[in-house]
Amino acid sequence: MNRNRSRFLSIMLTVGLIFLYVPMILLVIYSFNFSKLVPVWGGWSTRWYSVLFQSEDVWSAVLLSLKIAVINATFATLLGTLAGLAMVRFGRFRLRTLFGSMLVAPLVMPEIITGLSLLVFFISLKQLIGWPTERGFTTITIAHITFSLAYVAVIIQARLTGMDQNLEEAALDLGAKPFKVLTAITLPRLAPGMVAGWLLAFTLSLDDLVIASFVTGPGANTLPILIFSRIRLGLRPDINALATIIILFVAICVAIAALIMFRQQRRQELDEAIAAREMS
Amino acid sequence: MTVVNHSDERANHFSNALLDVLRRVQSGWRTIVILVPFAWLLIFFLAPFIVIAKISLAEVVIASPPFTRMIEWTDNGIMTIRIVFDNFLYIFDDDLYSRTYVNSLKVSIISTFFCLLIGYPMAYGIIRSGPLAKKMLLFAIILPFWTSFLLRVYAWMGLLADQGTINNILIWLGIIDDPVRMLYTEFAVYIGIIYTYLPFMILPLYANMEKLDQTLNEAAADLGSQPTNTFFKITLPLTVPGIIAGSLLVFIPATGEYIVPDLLGGGNVQMIGRLLYNEFSRNVDWPVASAVAIVLLFLLVLPMAIYQYYQGKAAEQ
Numbered sequence: 001m002n003r004n005r006s007r008f009l010s011i012m013l014t015v016g017l018i019f020l021y022v023p024m025i026l027l028v029i030y031s032f033n034f035s036k037l038v039p040v041w042g043g044w045s046t047r048w049y050s051v052l053f054q055s056e057d058v059w060s061a062v063l064l065s066l067k068i069a070v071i072n073a074t075f076a077t078l079l080g081t082l083a084g085l086a087m088v089r090f091g092r093f094r095l096r097t098l099f100g101s102m103l104v105a106p107l108v109m110p111e112i113i114t115g116l117s118l119l120v121f122f123i124s125l126k127q128l129i130g131w132p133t134e135r136g137f138t139t140i141t142i143a144h145i146t147f148s149l150a151y152v153a154v155i156i157q158a159r160l161t162g163m164d165q166n167l168e169e170a171a172l173d174l175g176a177k178p179f180k181v182l183t184a185i186t187l188p189r190l191a192p193g194m195v196a197g198w199l200l201a202f203t204l205s206l207d208d209l210v211i212a213s214f215v216t217g218p219g220a221n222t223l224p225i226l227i228f229s230r231i232r233l234g235l236r237p238d239i240n241a242l243a244t245i246i247i248l249f250v251a252i253c254v255a256i257a258a259l260i261m262f263r264q265q266r267r268q269e270l271d272e273a274i275a276a277r278e279m280s
Numbered sequence: 281m282t283v284v285n286h287s288d289e290r291a292n293h294f295s296n297a298l299l300d301v302l303r304r305v306q307s308g309w310r311t312i313v314i315l316v317p318f319a320w321l322l323i324f325f326l327a328p329f330i331v332i333a334k335i336s337l338a339e340v341v342i343a344s345p346p347f348t349r350m351i352e353w354t355d356n357g358i359m360t361i362r363i364v365f366d367n368f369l370y371i372f373d374d375d376l377y378s379r380t381y382v383n384s385l386k387v388s389i390i391s392t393f394f395c396l397l398i399g400y401p402m403a404y405g406i407i408r409s410g411p412l413a414k415k416m417l418l419f420a421i422i423l424p425f426w427t428s429f430l431l432r433v434y435a436w437m438g439l440l441a442d443q444g445t446i447n448n449i450l451i452w453l454g455i456i457d458d459p460v461r462m463l464y465t466e467f468a469v470y471i472g473i474i475y476t477y478l479p480f481m482i483l484p485l486y487a488n489m490e491k492l493d494q495t496l497n498e499a500a501a502d503l504g505s506q507p508t509n510t511f512f513k514i515t516l517p518l519t520v521p522g523i524i525a526g527s528l529l530v531f532i533p534a535t536g537e538y539i540v541p542d543l544l545g546g547g548n549v550q551m552i553g554r555l556l557y558n559e560f561s562r563n564v565d566w567p568v569a570s571a572v573a574i575v576l577l578f579l580l581v582l583p584m585a586i587y588q589y590y591q592g593k594a595a596e597q
Contacts, residue, residue: 110536121328
């Protein structure tokens with residue numbers, strides 16, 4: 001493919017990609033298996049899809065997970081963008097180190113610790129001020145926003161550092177108020193990063209099992225909680241069907257997002273190139 | 281040149297008084313921008329840690345909440361503070377906990393090593409690809425990262441089971457007669473962790489390698505250095521920050537991993553994440569569970585600090 005890449009590197013890449021994709025491809029293939037025993041092939045069939053569509057608890061879990069994911073992504077993008085702006089554009093401020101640490105820590109903190117500490121915190125809070133009255137939707141959403149905002153902040157910080165500040169400075173020179181500069185220049189240029197952050201926060205929330213299991217209450221089953229309780233006892237063909245739908249959904253979303261961002265980036269580069277030529 | 285002109289112009293444009301007003305207006309909304317996410321993290325990230333630290337120093341009682349209070353007011357208005365280190369002593373005394381901690385670290389370190397071994401050449405291969413291939417490959421690495429962690433682990437249950445795909449293929453090929461037990465072994469846990477965490481290794485490595493100056497390699501080649509020699513003397517040392525970032529991004533969460541040891545290890549592989557979860561959900565011993573979490577946090581605080589240091593340095597560049 002490329003003469004810069006040695007044969008060894010090409011082989012490693014191929015083997016690595018096979019390693020990454022074969023398990024998922026098999027998962028998809030077995031969802032169309034007629035047999036009740038997942039790895040025993042019994043001919044092509046879509047019966048597990050109809051089994052899946054008929055089970056009501058799956059639908060309510062999907063609905064709850066989507067609701068949490070959308071609210072989480074929106075708040076996390078908002079908070080994460082603010083945090084990213086503060087870290088990159090505000091220079092030094094008091095307690096910046098503590099702020100920075102709290103922004104990085106959720107990225108690497110084992111979920112089990114975050115989950116346990118949040119649950120204990122919610123229960124203590126209830127003893128203290130009587131809120132949250134019951135665990136479930138609200139507590140899961142809060143927990144998800146807390147770690148998602150850190151991921152959004154990383155994306156925003158990376159974008160802000162890559163962005164030159166000339167446009168903002170020019171606007172300030174021409175008399176624009178700082179707030180106007182933020183809304184008219186900085187935020188629109190940050191938009192692709194915010195979209196990426198929103199999508200990341202959305203999928204992180206849909207994906208989370210451990211933290212949600214800790215902070216949920218009776219009756220509030222998110223999709224991962226439901227899947228986990230079923231597969232703990234072994235393989236289930238209807239879960240293969242569900243997995244196939246989820247994998248295809250995510251793949252299509254990511255592909256569209258990548259395409260949009262790629263186009264927008266190119267258009268922006270073009271705009272900047274034209275502007276630069278007109279200036280000179 | 282332009283930079284100097286620019287700042288000169290700027291000084292001319294604004295009088296000092298105007299700048300002052302500007303600064304004051306700016307600091308108003310600046311405070312809000314900082315304060316909102318800061319307050320959120322203080323309340324929902326830092327405060328919970330303080331709470332578990334407090335509970336880890338309490339005693340278990342049959343009540344709601346099931347632990348003693350640290351500060352209590354008696355009827356006479358006397359405040360008593362009780363701090364109990366029993367939970368920590370219990371963890372250190374009990375062989376089960378120390379063995380589980382050591383085993384978690386072992387599994388995590390070995391998995392990290394294999395992720396690096398597989399991930400490094402993959403990241404380097406992506407760097408060395410053409411512009412379009414690079415984009416496609418990067419997309420291929422990121423895609424599994426976006427799909428469900430739980431389902432990716434589940435996929436391996438189907439591969440490794442006694443009646444699973446791998447055993448079926450091996451029997452069909454005549455290599456083995458009876459299925460080899462792979463699911464619910466330590467081997468399965470290694471596979472699961474390496475598989476799910478591989479993208480976390482590749483992406484920081486890629487980000488680091490992308491900044492490398494490829495002309496260094498050409499210069500070395502012009503001066504007669506063999507490719508292998510160039511790699512070990514130039515490329516490898518320059519990618520150390522990427523290696524450290526990627527390794528920590530795998531090592532830290534893998535140490536506390538719950539899903540992989542539970543689904544692929546069954547009860548046969550003891551890891552601290554699983555022990556903690558069970559301690560908590562079955563025994564409802566909150567003080568001990570909190571103490572287990574605090575000890576785990578202590579084990580990981582140094583790697584986390586190192587990771588943060590490298591993150592900060594990468595951001596400055």
